């Protein structure tokens with residue numbers, strides 16, 4: 001700024017002096033004796049820096065927008081002990097609301113089905129080995145020993161497949177041990193969906209599928225052997241009740257062109273290890289999706305050691321779907337001193353009474369009802385396990401009615417604030433009946449969420 005007489009004004013000089021003292025201004029000022037080329041380069045560099053900084057600012061604004069949106073979105077948490085069916089319910093939500101996404105994962109689930117099949121073979125092989133080692137054995141012979149030896153290449157695929165996705169080196173190490181060391185261990189994966197991409201595209205997974213295919217007749221012969229079935233019964237090993245049972249479908253699931261059906265995917269078992277966040281975005285036309293909005297489901301690991309990981313999600317969720325099978329006749333896999341139903345009741349009480357969840361809707365699913373029906377049909381006597389059941393009718397309705405009242409009473413007594421009790425009997429592997437329930441639950445959650453948002 002120059003005055004009309006050409007001298008620099010006092011005020012402007014003072015400001016220039018201040019700028020020179022300011023280290024930032026000094027750093028940004030053009031160097032003395034700058035050439036025209038240097039000046040151009042400096043200006044271009046400054047413009048580039050400004051563009052990059054703008055991009056960063058836009059990125060931050062977009063993430064904030066996403067975060068704000070996420071805050072506003074409905075979030076649902078699936079809770080319950082390990083193997084209660086949380087991930088299976090999640091798959092039902094996918095099937096109902098994002099069927100294209102569900103479809104895109106079939107190749108990955110094919111490999112999980114194979115892993116489940118191999119796991120059953122491993123259990124059989126271990127049981128045969130244990131029987132052969134017993135002081136007197138009658139049910140199996142050296143023929144069975146040979147069958148197990150012949151199936152070694154199939155069992156070896158388990159280690160290869162798990163090495164592709166396993167989270168813990170200890171697990172991979174365990175998988176490389178002899179078959180009997182593997183009894184009771186399960187396929188686990190790193191949290192997140194990365195394992196699905198690996199299984200869907202890996203050459204090693206394709207090779208494993210072809211090895212299992214080449215031995216399908218040997219696997220079939222093992223399962224068709226009546227001595228093997230008798231042995232499993234004698235040792236109280238029920239492969240059918242455990243998740244991921246595909247031994248009745250050997251030829252179909254080992255075919256080279258096998259693509260798992262919806263039902264196969266629901267029955268395939270892979271243990272959840274960390275909390276997984278699943279986003280549900282509108283995929284269907286509004287006419288078919290009953291006005292579904294975007295929402296989030298958190299699927300968590302259910303075993304005792306991992307339940308602390310649930311708590312950080314409590315103050316963010318609008319709804320909890322709590323799953324419990326009525327398996328009063330079973331113990332926890334991770335702690336065989338604990339009855340499964342007792343564990344579920346303790347958990348239910350904690351969830352109902354938790355302060356952070358006082359505003360969340362809690363929806364109770366009595367899951368695996370197909371198994372309870374089958375057990376009762378096969379002669380299960382409830383009062384032998386639950387003495388307080390007394391002389392009530394030993395029927396499906398008798399059992400569900402009794403346990404429903406118990407769960408409902410805890411819900412009423414322990415909820416910090418009054419809230420409605422939602423309850424469903426489910427068989428999460430049955431897509432048709434579950435789809436209806438999922439639809440109702442989804443509507444109910446959104447209806448309540450809308451009501452709460454209006455109240456706020």
Ligand SMILES: Nc1nc2c(ncn2[C@@H]2O[C@H](COP(=O)(O)OP(=O)(O)OP(=O)(O)O)[C@@H](O)[C@H]2O)c(=O)[nH]1
Nearest residue numbers: 083084085086087088243244267269272302368428
């Ligand atoms: N028969 C039957 N099997 C079921 C039902 N629901 C789930 N399963 C099976 O039970 C197994 C365990 O189910 P998951 O959904 O993996 O259990 P989870 O609660 O996610 O278990 P974690 O991940 O260990 O916490 C799977 O193989 C399912 O296919 C059901 O209603 N009936």
Ligand SMILES: [Mg+2]
Nearest residue numbers: 086087271272
């Ligand atoms: Mg799970």
